[in-house]
Every structure is written in structure tokens, then in C-alpha cells.
Amino acid sequence: MSETILVGEADDARLSDFRRLNDQAARRKLEGDEFFLSEGWVSIGRLLDSGHVFRSVLLSPSRVNRFRPFMERPELAGVPVYVAERDVMGDIVGFDLPRAVLVSAVRKPLWSVDQLAAASNRLIVLEALNDDENVGAIARAARAFDIDGMVLSPTCTDPYHRRTVRVSMGEILHMRVARATSDGWPGALDTLHSHEFETWAMTPDPKAEELWCAEVPDRLAIMLGAEGPGLTRTVLDIACRRVRIPISGAVDSLNVGHAAAIAFAAVSRPRQ
């Protein structure tokens, strides 16, 4: 069983994983492909079940008792658990962190698009999604409807961003993720087609097929773009089908997470 280590100085070198949480550029540089952070109890529970290797833990004294049962888990053997007063923790992370429980864990290698396509029947493809919370929410919904994996375009946000992990309720940690490189986009869609995936470009275009009428193929990749711009013309042109969720003419669009959840639910519904 691991022991807690009291730290009193915010500049303690052992805490470098947890610095400047709100500085996205600094975090990307710090984390690289090495590690990510998970915060709050739900995500940490899901992290434990996900097979990721823990690096270290930082929590405030008031969280120690609730964390103690986790410390008996084999996944935490030898993992340093740092305890810092709330104000010291604030100085480390850069603001007052309400949850006051942070775990740093080793990133796993991402899947290649080819590997992921070979191992899956249902995929979600996200193009240029730059909102961490939308990606997290989509991962949670994707897991709920048995989507096997997620393909990200090169400019999508980091799927292991702290907020993404939290909003996904830790489900992103159980999701197979591939990220296309910039010279592999939109070629990744050809890879999906070569694995007999039918690609659906979700679009509000009134000329697109209605979601409820589209026949669901054995291998399906549902593609969504960022709120506002949506999918690029290039992806719309490559897609096997363009599919829309019929909505009221009075409303501009659906939230991209809602659109994803509705599409996942629709294709997984029982068909007579």
C-alpha cells in the first residue's frame, strides 16, 4: 500500500505534472504524449478500471480519507500520493481547484486508423472539434451506445485534456482513439472505406437523407464537424452519404454532442 507524502512548497519539483492547468499551450508541451491528468472521483474510478499506469496523485488533506481505499489497489502500489494544503495546491495548479483530487497517468499509444478500422464495426469521426467538453460528452455517449472507437482529424482538441476526461465521466479512457496525421487527412476516410465502412457525413443540409430513413450498414462511421462550420466540403464530398437529423426550421442547429448522441441512439435502436 502506498503512503501519503506531505508537500509544503508549491515549487516542489515532484509536482511538475500538475502545474498551470489553465495554460493550454504549456500543458501540451509538458504532457506531450507522455501523460494526462484526471480529476474528481468519477473519472478516477474509471481510470482505475481502464488499465492506464498511474504516475502520481495530488490531493488536499480533506480528500485523503476518501482516497485511502484507492491506495490499497494494486494499480497504486509505489505511486506517490502527494498531499498539499488547499492554498498550496492552488499555487501549484494556478487557481482554486474545487475537486482537489488530481491523478497523473501514463498515456497509452494511440491506435492507427487502419488498426482501429480493422477492429471495429461502429466508429465516430470528429473533424476539427476544438471544444474539450464537446469531445468528452461525445465520448461518453459513444460508449453508452457501443461505438467501438473514435477517429480524430489532425486539428481536433486533445482527447486526454483534463476537462475532456472529466466531462466524459472517464469514458474516454475506455475508448479506442486514433488521430489522423496532417498528411493522413482526409485520407483516413479512404482507409475506412477500404475496410468496408460506410461513412455518414452528418449535416443540416436539407437535401441530405433523413437519419430515421437511412439503412444502417454493418460497418458504419458517423462523421461530425465542429459547431458552426460543420464538416468541411472535402469530407462532405468523400462521404458515402450525407445524413441529417430533421429539426424545426425555427432553430439554427443542434449542439454537436446532442447530434452525436441522437445519431448513436438512432443507429443502435431495434429495427422491425
Added chain:
Amino acid sequence: MSETILVGEADDARLSDFRRLNDQAARRKLEGDEFFLSEGWVSIGRLLDSGHVFRSVLLSPSRVNRFRPFMERPELAGVPVYVAERDVMGDIVGFDLPRAVLVSAVRKPLWSVDQLAAASNRLIVLEALNDDENVGAIARAARAFDIDGMVLSPTCTDPYHRRTVRVSMGEILHMRVARATSDGWPGALDTLHSHEFETWAMTPDPKAEELWCAEVPDRLAIMLGAEGPGLTRTVLDIACRRVRIPISGAVDSLNVGHAAAIAFAAVSRPRQ
């Protein structure tokens, strides 16, 4: 056409509508049933179309040009448009506001549950939802699927909270809203039943009916509780039906906004 008014002092009494945006208790006291705030361009556009009366506007100098066309609209005749440097604006609202465009508008009276039931065929009922963004996201989805109105339990969050308005993309401003009083809850559900509404309690309970199999009645109220606790036992017992969205056993639950969007989409889908 209204003119802009330059303000240099954060404690200018004319700016009292815009103070301490992050202090929820202070805001509730300040706004009461009198007014609400809307921020950002999308919400302001939807606010203009919604028939609410503007009280005043606060924006930073860099936003004036884009705002100028709005100032020619009859809805803005005589409405003071205050311009404050970004740092002064920060001192007024209490933090650096990225959107830097705020409108204060007069609240309309809420509907009574009875009036709303008489005028509607599709309703959403929210019990104890305390997350502004979830309520906003649900309002946006409800409008997209032609839900006629929203009934809130007494402890639900304020539907005209600044974040709720923003996340709804201004759609909450076009939604008919009733809020049950504390002695009118859960009696509001009897009111719905007396208007021949069938009430569906959305629940993950595996014994509940599957959403996709439930026959959709002419008058339907879809009821959702907060994430985590869900609907109270009392509401589950009063409901005509308990309905679940089938999801993977590996995942705990759906986000409440996603559950709402899926339910709205499912009941509005074409049926053979």
C-alpha cells in the same frame, strides 16, 4: 437610433444591472423577477427576435462596430448602450469577460402550469436540475424538436441565468416556461394529467419500458431529473409510465441533456 454612452468608472450607478456576474446569490437578489442578462452575438440576435424589452447594453469599444446595426432596430430605440474599456468592464462584472457584449432585458411573466398545459401538446418537465448549462442545452434541443414548453420543479436553477441563455443559443428566450411553486409540486403533474397529458418518467431502471417501443400519445410530458439522483421516487410513482433509453451495461448513465435530446428526437421521429 440609440447612441453609445462612454463610461469610465466601474462604480457608475447606471451599470448596476451588470455587476458581480459570478456571484449567483447576489445576482438572484439583483435580478429578482425583473430582468436577466444575455451575452454574445448569437443570444443577442435571438433575444431581438423574442419580443423581450431591452433595458441596457454594455460592451467594450472593440465591439461597437459589430453592434451598430443592432442599434438601428426599433427594439433598441431609447435603450442606453454603455461602452467601457475592457479593464473597466472587467471591474464591473468581476472578471475578464471574453465576449464583452452584455444585454440586460426585462423578464416576461412565467406561464402557470395550467396555462402551459392548456396550450401545449409536448412538454419537458425538469425536476431539481441545478446545472445552468444542462438546462440551457435542454432548451435548445427542446426547441429543435418542437417541444412546446418547459415545466420546472421549484428547486430547478433559474432558466434565465446568463449561462443558460448562452448555452441555449438564446432558444430559452423563445420557450414557454412555467415553474411550479413549492406547494404546487409534485401537484403540477396532476395538472398535466387533468389536461390529458401522459407523463413519462425517464429513468435508467432496467424494468422501465424501452423508449423505442413506447407508443407516443397525443399529449406527452417527458420528465427528467438531475444527473446522479435522477427523478425522485414521488415523481416516479406519479408518472404514467417509466421509460428508459437502452444503453450499454458498461456505462453508468447518459448526460441528462443527451438523454433529453434522444427522447425528443425519438418521439418526433416519423413512425411507420
